[in-house]
Amino acid sequence: MIEINNLTKSFGANLVWENVSLTIDDGETLAVIGKSGSGKSVLMKHLNVLLYPDAGEVLIDGLNIFEIRYAKLRRLRQRFGVLFQGAALFDSITAYENVAFPLRFFSDFNEDEINERVMESLELVNLADIGTKTPAELSGGMRKRVGLARAIVMKPDYLLYDEPTSGLDPQTSDEINDLIISMADTLDITSIVITHDMHSVLRVADKVAFLDQQKLSWYGTVDEMRKSDHKALHSFIIASEYTI
Amino acid sequence: MQLFVDVGRYCRLIYEAIRSSTEFGMYWKNIIIEMVKTGYDSLPIIILAGFFTGAVMTIQTSYQLVAGFIPPETIGSIVSQSLLIELAAVISALVLAGRVGARIATELGTMAVSEQIDALESMGFNSVTFLVMPRVLAGIFMFPVIYVAAAVAGMSGGLLSGYMTGAVPVADFMLGARQVFSPADVSFGVIKSFVFGYIITSISCYKGYFATGGAEGVGQATTQAAVLSCIYILVADFVLAFLLL
Amino acid sequence: MEPGLKKIQNEIKIGLTIVIALLIAIIGFRLMQDVPIFRPSLQLYTVFDRVDGISVGTSVYLSGVKIGSVNRVELAGPDSVRVVLNLSYTEGIPVGSRAYIESADLIGGKRVRIHHSGQDEMLPDGGYIEGVYDHGAFAELQSFAEDVKPDIQRSTGNLADVLSQIDEILKDGGKEDLRGTIATLSSSSRQIDRLLQERSADLEESIISLKHIMQNLDTLSTGRQSQLDDILENLETTSQELGVISRELGGVSSELHVMMQQINSGEGTLGRLIQDPSLYENLDSLAVNLKNISRKMEDEPGHFLKHMRLIEIF
Incomplete structure (x- = not known):
């Protein structure tokens, strides 16, 4: 369980958001929505301590993650799988090696066990046959799926998706959405999805957090969102050209 | 103001690289790969640059020393000592500031702007140890090798051009070179190459690691890395000459 | 892959x-460092009192052939320097050989020369060979040159002066004068020659008379020992006077120098002086006087010898 209490962050003089408080239960999928520049990715980077807040705390199973030492923090980070916006695959090695990368450094597996794990992950994202290709040879959707395979290969407890469907055609976006759902179901994983794609939110999310006006403007379940008369949220949804 | 921010962040980066170097064994493969890229792959251009530096120096020195009573071995002395003390280290460093420095800044810059550094961190890597330390260590280890290659290539170039143009016979060149040869000069050159290796790699890592702003930012970081490396090489050359000679 | x-x-x-x-x-x-790369070399050490111009890498020669180089130079004491030589001479250096430091070229380069003793026993590796700091022919020449340098400088300066003076003389129409002078001189010498030929008989007689006188003197000298002593004393005074005269001559030569300068400055040229007909007349009258003197000597030698107090002997 992740508890976010009164988190405040600013870059220099620019306040990103303040007093953000949320709770993410195990197994649920939270969608964090908001306009570009509303600080969705910044919030996500606090969860695995790529950034430190100005004030507030994040408790993971009761442990304040901003207070633990770097060596321990690195183990904590391995409990998070992250799918970055551009997939962030390492250009110089093949797709297969990208997925195998964390295993080679952080597991005692031999080559066969690594191969088994990698193939299992690639099958979960329906890409069992692209191993020898380099990231440059893959399409945007395939890159995201390889990135997802790499994110789950260490069997994390939490999965963070940063704009998983941005830059993809609607059909590929749907495939990714399906993958998010299947990950949550098959791996029994807690997911946090950063997105402004309302279609994606309605497909995958259990709860929704709306960042607006430098604060957590609205927070609730998808059903509550449908009924909500929150103005800013409503106009954000309308702007997404999506009717509820 | 920006200067202090730069110095502070640079020191922090280097501190981080040193602090976490206990995981050396884990990143051994990275060091090897970087050594190949920095040292082994640079050898052809270094041998070429060194060879022509020596060749040109011999011809030009013999052109400048026209007086009949100056024995030809003087040219050998001048060329060999200049190469060992100064040129082998500085020319190779300036060439590699472009080659190695730009490569490192581009690599790390691309990784920074495409979130690959974040990806490494979120996988549980210490990105500084993983990316910066192997590159800096490879620079420090391989630059003396590069210095040796440049010095030997330069001497060969000097000998050959002296022989081919008839400016200095081989025996005279070697006699002159031997007369002024001192191991202290070589160790001075080696110290220089250590320092230059560190300067090029650490500045390029710094510029690349903190690159922002997409492809344009990477381009900027690359240019700055090469230019700053050149400037600091020349400054360090002066400081070392001042301190050690 | x-x-x-x-x-x-x-x-x-x-x-x-x-x-x-x-x-x-x-x-x-x-x-x-000139150490043979694969072959082990012979290493010898030597001690010099000084090693100016020798450094690591200086060549070592045997009979003019390079056989190695200096490997190390270190101070062993205030007045002795230990020098290690690396040699690639496989025949070996015999016991009793010496190492000399000598000049290698004109600009002060030095080298080590090994003098082969010719003995049968060879020096072992790491052995000692006697060292001699040889100043060498060039070094001596150099030091000599140092000493005479000021003299040479002064001389060349004077020479330049004289040359320029001569040049001046020749320039101011002196060429003509000189030609005339030489012509006059040659005619004078011809006349003197003729004169001498005409009077050769007289001269011969004079010489015979002189011989006669000498013989008389010879016979006299034995009998008149004391008087001879007096004469010698007189001669001594005369020689002292000669000393005074020679000093005066020195004065004359300096006057000559002044004269040269005067000639140079145009206060009457040498040519005009010699071209003057009176010179010839003087020379002619000088010859006539000589003739008269010789005749007088023939006629009454006592008149001349009286002045030398030799008359008393006769």
Whole structure:
């Protein structure tokens, strides 16, 4: 369980958001929505301590993650799988090696066990046959799926998706959405999805957090969102050209 | 103001690289790969640059020393000592500031702007140890090798051009070179190459690691890395000459 | 490519690069220090009182052939320097040989020359060979040149003065004058020649008379010892007077110098002086006087010898 209490962050003089408080239960999928520049990715980077807040705390199973030492923090980070916006695959090695990368450094597996794990992950994202290709040879959707395979290969407890469907055609976006759902179901994983794609939110999310006006403007379940008369949220949804 | 921010962040980066170097064994493969890229792959251009530096120096020195009573071995002395003390280290460093420095800044810059550094961190890597330390260590280890290659290539170039143009016979060149040869000069050159290796790699890592702003930012970081490396090489050359000679 | 294989290849690349670089560095080092790369060399040490111009790398010669170089130079005491020589001469250096430091060229370069003693027993590796600091012919020449340098400088300065004076003389129409002078001189000498031929009989007689006088003197000298002593005393005074005269002559020569300058400055030229007809007349009258004197000597030698107090002997 992740508890976010009164988190405040600013870059220099620019306040990103303040007093953000949320709770993410195990197994649920939270969608964090908001306009570009509303600080969705910044919030996500606090969860695995790529950034430190100005004030507030994040408790993971009761442990304040901003207070633990770097060596321990690195183990904590391995409990998070992250799918970055551009997939962030390492250009110089093949797709297969990208997925195998964390295993080679952080597991005692031999080559066969690594191969088994990698193939299992690639099958979960329906890409069992692209191993020898380099990231440059893959399409945007395939890159995201390889990135997802790499994110789950260490069997994390939490999965963070940063704009998983941005830059993809609607059909590929749907495939990714399906993958998010299947990950949550098959791996029994807690997911946090950063997105402004309302279609994606309605497909995958259990709860929704709306960042607006430098604060957590609205927070609730998808059903509550449908009924909500929150103005800013409503106009954000309308702007997404999506009717509820 | 920006200067202090730069110095502070640079020191922090280097501190981080040193602090976490206990995981050396884990990143051994990275060091090897970087050594190949920095040292082994640079050898052809270094041998070429060194060879022509020596060749040109011999011809030009013999052109400048026209007086009949100056024995030809003087040219050998001048060329060999200049190469060992100064040129082998500085020319190779300036060439590699472009080659190695730009490569490192581009690599790390691309990784920074495409979130690959974040990806490494979120996988549980210490990105500084993983990316910066192997590159800096490879620079420090391989630059003396590069210095040796440049010095030997330069001497060969000097000998050959002296022989081919008839400016200095081989025996005279070697006699002159031997007369002024001192191991202290070589160790001075080696110290220089250590320092230059560190300067090029650490500045390029710094510029690349903190690159922002997409492809344009990477381009900027690359240019700055090469230019700053050149400037600091020349400054360090002066400081070392001042301190050690 | 198999990932494992690639990694191994990288390690091999780096290992080879470093090993080869080390090897080249060591070979280069030995090459530059003139140590034979593969063959073990003979090392000898020697002690000089001073080693000006000798440094590591200085060549060592035997009979003009380079056989090695100086490997180390270190101060062994205030007045002795230990020098280690690396030699690649396989025949060996015999016991009793000497190492000389000598000049190698004009600009002060030095080298070590080994003088072969010719003995049968050879020096062992690490053995001692006697060292001599040889100043050498060139060094002596150099020091001599140092001493005479001021003189040479002064002389060349004077020479330049004289040359310029002569030049001046020749320039101011002196050429004509000189030609005339030489012509006059040659005619004068011809006349003197003729004169001498005409009077040769008289001269012959004079010489015979003189011989006669000498014989008389010879016979006299034995009998008149005391008087001779007096004469010698007189001669001594005369020689003192001669000294005064020679000093006066020195004055004359300086006056000559002044005259040269005067000639140069145009206060009457040498040519005009010699061209003057009175010179010839003087020379002619001088010859006539000479003739008269010789005749007088013939007629009444006592008149001349009286002045030398020799008359008393007769």
